[in-house]
Amino acid sequence: MPQILDTTDPDFDAAFAALLSAKREDSPDVDNVVAGIIADVRARGDAAVIELTERFDRIALTPETLRFSPDEIAEAIARVSSEDRAALELAAARIHAYHARQMPRDEEWTDEAGATLGWRWSAVSAAGLYVPGGLASYPSSVLMNAIPAKVAGVGRLAIAVPTPDGQVNPLVLLAAHLSGVDEIYRVGGAQAIAAFAYGTRSIAPVDKITGPGNAFVAAAKRRVFGKVGIDMIAGPSEILVIADKNNDPDWIALDLLSQAEHDESAQSILITDDAGFGRAVVAAVEKRLETLERRAIAGVSWRDFGAVITVRDLDEAAALSNRIAPEHLELCVADPEALSQKTVHAGAIFLGQYTPEAIGDYVGGPNHVLPTARSARFSSGLNVMDFLKRTTLSKMTPEALRAIGPAAARLARSESLEAHGLSVLARLDRLNG
C-alpha cells in the first residue's frame, strides 16, 4: 500500500516532510573504484577501455571494433520494422521542431555612454552522449539527447552505449542515425565517461557529456565535471499527478504506474481534493498491478514510495507541489492552465486529462531528460542551451572610456589591484593629454 496522507491530519506536516526526505536510492559508494578507472583510462587509453569492457561487458574488442562500423549500423537499422521506424521518425520530427524554437538570439546594442555591448551564442565543438545498455537502453533517450545538440549546432556528436554480451538494441542505432550522430562506441560505465573526457587514441575527447547512467556513470560525471561540461546527475524517475474527481481513476492509475514501472526506486504521488477519488485510484492501481508485465518493479515502487495525499483545495495542492518540485507534473483538473501558473517548480507540466506523461516521453516534443530528486527547484530539463555557451562582448570608444573609466579605476584602487587601474588610467592619460 502507498502512503495515504491528508493535510487535515494533525501529523501531516511531519509525514509530508518524511516523504520529501525519504532516501529512495542506495547510492553505493563507488567513488574510489571510479577514480581508479578514470586514472587507468587517462594513463593507458584504449588498452584500459578494452580491458574494462571485457571485464564488465564480457566482450573482446580491439581499437578498430570499439566503434560501430557503418556496415554494422546499416545492418542493425535494416532489422527495424517499418512501424517502429515511422514512430521513431515522428518522434524525432516533433522533438526537433520543439527544440528548434529554443535557439536563443545574439544581441548587440550601444548604450548612452557610447559603449557597444552584447553577446554571441556558439555551440560546443563536440558532445558525448551516454546511453545505458541492456534493458534500460532507450532509443527515445538517444533522440532526446542528440537532437538538442544537433539543433544547437554541435559539430561532432558521439554516443557511448555498452553492449553487454554483445547485445545491442537496433532501435538505439536507428535513433542515433536519425538524429545525426557521428560516432557510436560500444563502451559503457565510468570508462566511457573517462574516454569522452580525456580522450584515447581511438576516441577523441569531447567538451560536454550528457545522458543518464548508473552509479558508476554518475560518479564519473561528477569527477570529470570542470574538465568537460556535464548535464546533471540523474536520479530515479518521479511523477506527481494533481487530479480532481472528474477523472477516470484507471487513467490516473496508469499514469502513476508508468513511472513506477521504470524502477523500484521511482516515485508516484497523487494529490487530490477528493478522498474518495484517491481511494478509487488506489483500487485501480491494485487492479492493474495484477496483470502488468512489470508488476514486480512497479509494485515495489508503489508500495515503498507511492503516496496519495488529500488536500483541502487546489491552492494547497500547488503549495505541496512546489515543495516536491516534481520531475513530471500532471494537472488533471478543470482549469489546468490556471493551476500551472502556481506550480512553478517542476521539470515538465502536462496539462489536462488527455496529456498522459508518456506522451512527453516520446512524441510530445519537449525533452524527457528532466531534473529529479527535487532539483527542479534550480535546474531545467535538457535543452538546446546545454550545448551552447554565451560569449559576452564589450567595445569602448574613447568617449565611453572617458565616461566610465574613472569609476573602474576607483574600484580597482579600492580592491588594491593597481595594474587593473593603470590599464584604464594609461589610456585616459593619453586621451586627456
Next chain:
Amino acid sequence: MPQILDTTDPDFDAAFAALLSAKREDSPDVDNVVAGIIADVRARGDAAVIELTERFDRIALTPETLRFSPDEIAEAIARVSSEDRAALELAAARIHAYHARQMPRDEEWTDEAGATLGWRWSAVSAAGLYVPGGLASYPSSVLMNAIPAKVAGVGRLAIAVPTPDGQVNPLVLLAAHLSGVDEIYRVGGAQAIAAFAYGTRSIAPVDKITGPGNAFVAAAKRRVFGKVGIDMIAGPSEILVIADKNNDPDWIALDLLSQAEHDESAQSILITDDAGFGRAVVAAVEKRLETLERRAIAGVSWRDFGAVITVRDLDEAAALSNRIAPEHLELCVADPEALSQKTVHAGAIFLGQYTPEAIGDYVGGPNHVLPTARSARFSSGLNVMDFLKRTTLSKMTPEALRAIGPAAARLARSESLEAHGLSVLARLDRLNG
C-alpha cells in the same frame, strides 16, 4: 621571462600543447576534510558552523551573531567614501542594465497536430552567494553575483563572507546592500557551503550556490552539487590578448599584468603577428614590474605562465585562441569585430584598444564571473539564466492525442514499458469507442 613561441618554429606544436596542458594550480586534496566538515554541519548545524568559524577565522560567534545585523551593515556602509560609493553605484547600474536584457521570454504555441506546447521560466526561490574573505574580498564580485540573481527574480538572496580575525570590507557590505541582498553571514569555507546546502537553525538552506572560493569551497561545491545547483568550479584567472603592432606596448603590458597581479597561478598570453611588437611588450612588462605594488605576485605569474606567441597572421591567432578558450580575450587589432567572429570559444571578448579588460571587471556591464581553465569550450559566464529554470508545458486535445498517441504507444512497446503505452491506449480506446 615568459615563454616566447613562434608558430614557424619546428617545435611549436609541442610547445603550445605543453602550454595548454600546464597545470597551474596545485589543488591540494582537501576532499576528505571537506566531506567531514559537511557531515559535521549536517549533523550539528549552528554548533558546527560556530566551532569551525572559531577554528579557521579566529572569531567567536553565537547563533545570533552569525548574521550581520542591520545596524552593523549601516555602520559599515557609513564609513564608505562618497567617491567609492558613486563608483559602486555606477557599476551596479550598468551591470543591472546589461543583465536585464538577458531575461528570456516564455513561449507557447499550438502545432498542426493540435498540441499546445511551450515553456515557462521561473526563478530559484533562494540563492546563496559565496564571497571570499580577507585580501580577495572583492565588492565587484558581490555585484556580479547578486545582480543577475535579483534580475532573475530570486526571492531570497544570502551572502556568506568569512571575516578572518573579525576583518570585514565595508565595500562588500555596501555592494550587498546596493544589489538587494537579504542576509549576510560571517561564515566561510566548506562550512558556509554546507550550511547553504543543508541549512542550519540560523541559516535557511538555499537552492543555488554561486561565487568563487578556495580549494575547500570548490571541493564543497562539487560535493553538494545535485542537492543544490552550483555555478562552476572557478580556477585561476587568465587573459589572452591578440594585438597587432599598432598598439602602445605599455597598454598591452598593463592589460597582461592586470591578470598576472591576481594570483601567482594566473596566466597572461599575448598573441601578435609582429615579433618586434611582442618584444616591446615584454620590455614594457619588465619595466612596469619594477614598480608595481603587486610585483611579487605578478612577476611569478608572468615568469611561470606568461607567454608571447608570434603568428603568421590573424587567422592563425584565432585558431590558437579557440584552442586556448580563454576566460578573457582582448582583440587589439584594426578590425576587432571581424576577428571576434572567428574566436568562438571565449568567456568574454573586449574589442579594440580602448577596452582594457579591467573595464569588464567593474563597469562595462557584462559579468566578470567567467569560465576558466579552458571551460569556455562548454560554459558561459555567470548570467541571469543561472538563477532561472525552464518548465516545459504540453497540452494535448483529443484530436492531438489521436494524431500522435499511437506512435507513443508503439515506442513504449518497443521499450517494454507497458504502462506507458496503456496510459495512452486507455485514453484512445475511450476516444475511439
